[in-house]
Amino acid sequence: KQEVTQIPAALSVPEGENLVLNCSFTDSAIYNLQWFRQDPGKGLTSLLLIQSSQREQTSGRLNASLDKSSGRSTLYIAASQPGDSATYLCAVSQDTGRRALTFGSGTRLQVQP
Amino acid sequence: GAVVSQHPSRVICKSGTSVKIECRSLDFQATTMFWYRQFPKKSLMLMATSNEGSKATYEQGVEKDKFLINHASLTLSTLTVTSAHPEDSSFYICSARLAGANTGELFFGEGSRLTVL
Secondary structure (H helix, E strand, C coil), rough: CCCCECCCCEEEEECCCEEEEEEEEEECEEEEEEEEEEEECEEEEEEEEEECCCCCCCCCCEEEEEEECCCEEEEEEEEHHHCCEEEEEEEEECCCCCCCCECCCCEEEEEEE | CCCCCECCCEEECCCCCCEEEEEEEEECCCEEEEEEEEEECCCCEEEEEEEECHHHHHCCCCCCCCEEEEEECCCCCEEEECCCCCCCCCEEEEEEEEECCCCEEEEEEEEEEEEEC
């Protein structure tokens, strides 16, 4: 059974810092990996999708990398802003079956102005 | 981008009543939709997979008679919480996959917060 772990569970940084969020998964037979943002009491906003054959994806100040063989992904946020404060969730879908997403428990990010 | 809409966003009901939550894909067709449940400050747990025109597939430990799922069209799936009790209070989120797409990307609704008194 796939298990997804995110470290750290919470992170507080001053505005302007670059930061890295970590995600690891136990079963490397994944179809893709998605990073999401969730604001309190809200749904999920998809940030980046990395297919299993890809190594990284970039969108604006966000860069996500994937090392499938070692079961790791990182989300890099450059020049953090207070508006980046949210919970960041990593999720993977398996390469077989229904390809539902298995989620990590998230990293709660607070960017101090 | 693809938009998934959930309704209602918030619902409060009395214990013993049934509540229906709708999940609609607004600008695309979805043969498969997924229902997740999220407890406070916890991650999302998959409850069931909703397949258009066929029975839903439930995850282990999820009562199918308690959480009724119907996927009657390519744009609508509903989750009915029957005889709701306070322990059913939670945040329910649906997601949908674009029919025919091979990226596997899932799009999520805004979620529905259920409070059972």
